[in-house]
Amino acid sequence: MKPPSIRSISRACLLALGTLIINPAASHAQPDTLRVVMQTGLRLMDPIMTTAYISRDHGYMIYDTLLGLDSKFQVRPQMADWTTSEDGLVYTFTLRDGLKWNDGSPVTSEDCIASIRRWAEVDGTGGPLMTLVDEMKPLNEKSFEIKLTQPTELILEGLSKLGARPLFIMPKKVAETPASEAITDYTGSGPYRFVNEEFQPGIKAVYEKNPDYIPRDEPADWTAGGKVVGVERVEWVTMPDQMTAVNALANGEVDYIQQLPYDLIPLLKDNPDVTVKVLDHLGSWTYFTMNPRQPPFNNKLLRQAALAAVAQKDILDAMVGNPEYSKPCAAIMGCGTVNGDETGKEWIVEADKEKAKALMAEAGYNNEPVVILHPTDIALFSTQPVVIGEALRSVGFNVQLKTMDWQSAVSNLTNDKGPDEGGWSIFITGASIAIAKDPFGNSMLATDGKAVTRPNVPEILDLRMQYAKAPNAEARKAITVEIQNKAMEEVAAGPLGQFQVPAAFSNKWTGFLEAPVTVFWNVRKAAD
Template structure:
């Protein structure tokens, strides 16, 4: 630990935050001066397996050390990344060829067998992968650099799935790692991506260290989202956990850190007024926030009770407490996002505005007996702490018996997969958010998997939606897809699959000496560099 000095804060408005010294954990010196970027991410990293978790932080960790066969650019176009591809005339046979120079971090070459094992592990867990694998006839290696995927029918899911941005991208791993069952976490973190994970310096929930992968060969194209060249200009990236947001802002002002992934909206004026700090919304499309209910256990195993919960919560109430500044938020009933091609307004008359009386009537009709609702609230992420408070207040007004349980986000993440009843340590509801860039269709949108216990947390069982999702994958054009998406929207609202809470954009802040932060739906650490002194 060290006490921050105020001497360097006397430049312009940087002095505003220097009323008192602040204690900040600082890593021990590593010897020679390396070009290092120190970042405060949304929380501390504990869940390391990007196949087992849909958490954004685990996804961001994945992009540091792993690579994907395909990428997506800012025009939403699928591009080659680790591999190029050709497709047969009947659109049912895809041949993938790995590009030259691909090595795992242990020095071994990346092979087709590695990729096949990785695809199968991902495809056995991910909601897009599960649907895709029902259409895969066979995956075979032609040689060390070429493999073939044969489909039973044409589908858009193959390319969109292998290029998936979030959550749970199809990261490639060595075969020995990828053969770990999808129900078990991996224990070896070897990728082929632009950074190496430094395990000996890892402190779970406290500090993560990555070093530049000197063997990585970037593509030649300019970077765009997860496509193009991943050129690393720094030697090290350190993720330092600072649960207290004011501490993180003071550290940024005092040059102890270089980047804060998410600035709480109530503290935004402090960094906007400071000299030497840039504030930027990196994800221009933004995010949508929502809540999930556990369909397996009372009281949300009752459709009417789920509808009551959705009717009771007003989006503007949530967004004003979460964001405050209307420049950064908008209400929206569309479960696939306002502004996206599948935007739909069904349900807005009772999903957007709070209707406590309707909620009370629905609870009465459902014969709700006061069964406690265990609502999880993460306290260490500003973008997730407000929603449960507003929800709990609204639900209590409607007549729900709410048990608000506070914990850190990584504990919520580990709890999400717990299918036990609340009495046995499970849960009834939680809220989170997803990026709009990947929520605009029924496969990228994790909430729209409704295959019961095989689905994502909440485990809704709506066979009609599952059938419509497959129809969407087979649709001949965008018009057909939009018509199918409208049917999914109606079912998702009526069945209480997901409770939309509105949309918002999150600002990041960083030392203005750094440039090259890519505008993208995910936080990426290639392309950035420090200005020459």
């Protein structure tokens, strides 16, 4: 029997699921509209209040950043250029000409200072940076000064960071909103403007080209260079069923899929109208975090036992299933990065079940329940809980999987009570290597005990500040080795390996940037 075509499968799936169908005829009516399927629907539009990548990607659409970061990890001017005093204590930033808010008013130095203050209230890099800031003050409408108490490279690294919480510049009146309170005014100065009247939370978000945006006169490179907008309108549409999204791309109903599931790659790989490509070459790491406030993982020996019980190969085989897109790695700051150190590799990458059992015996494990949160609606993180559960049972842990959707799992993380009161023991997630590569961008190294997901390890906090104050790269590298040692001793997070996720897009479009963040400047219609 002849197998059904992708097109026929698409029609059946769309009819059966009742999912949003985009009329192909509309594509001809609006040739300048790029339709994309992001990894999840946009709900929270304040990219400072959350570290969610979807909110960060929204931020890059409508806001601009003071500084950019290129593919060589060099900090470059974006909204502003800067000069540094000879003693390294005073940085003077000057805004470039032509920066305007969507309402036509100019971007000012006071807007920038207010945005830095709000960002620093909650950001893992901004907070430590502000402990080294003596003063921030405007010099005039276009220039401002940051005076440090001592030299640190953290200032440029922080102001140019990619995320999960980049420093997006907002109008002063918006940036004065407490970081704990979501903004409701989405006035930006970035390459696109947010079309609020068409927003359907979790379903659809629409952006239009900002006619007043003047890009830098340089080639685009990650978040640096010219953000040249080549498409009038971008629509983010939500398709929870991945097969539906793949078939919609094959049929020309959408133009781009941010994350293509590994098992669906064969459906598009040989399609002459579609490109399947890894755009983030550094990739991401997947890891699990344990609740350090409740038994059994309030005991670091049992955290070590859980980590020792799990083989990364088993995780990656189930999650990815293709070594082309994955590799084992024990480094909490990523393999292939300047700070990557694999201390502990011998028991972190390969399962050491005897070590796990010995640690459990030493800790006096008493069959306390281990509740693993198991989100089922994001394919990328749905397999790890099952594999970890089997591994932990094999060494004697009493494991329970708690099935739910991703949003419920994330919401559950604030519950620091025991399993009998709805609490949790293990949560699995992931993060970009480009972000996790340093002790401040890596959120799991903010070990202040304030979040339920992180243990209280003052030694790591102290090492991070030593890193910020280090005089050279050699001193920094030595400190990162110490951080890796301590992080694995305390199991600040359990590395499960690294992976890349390909995107897929229609060949009618070109210019998708190869970068660790998803951006839609530089994209344009391909030449006929």
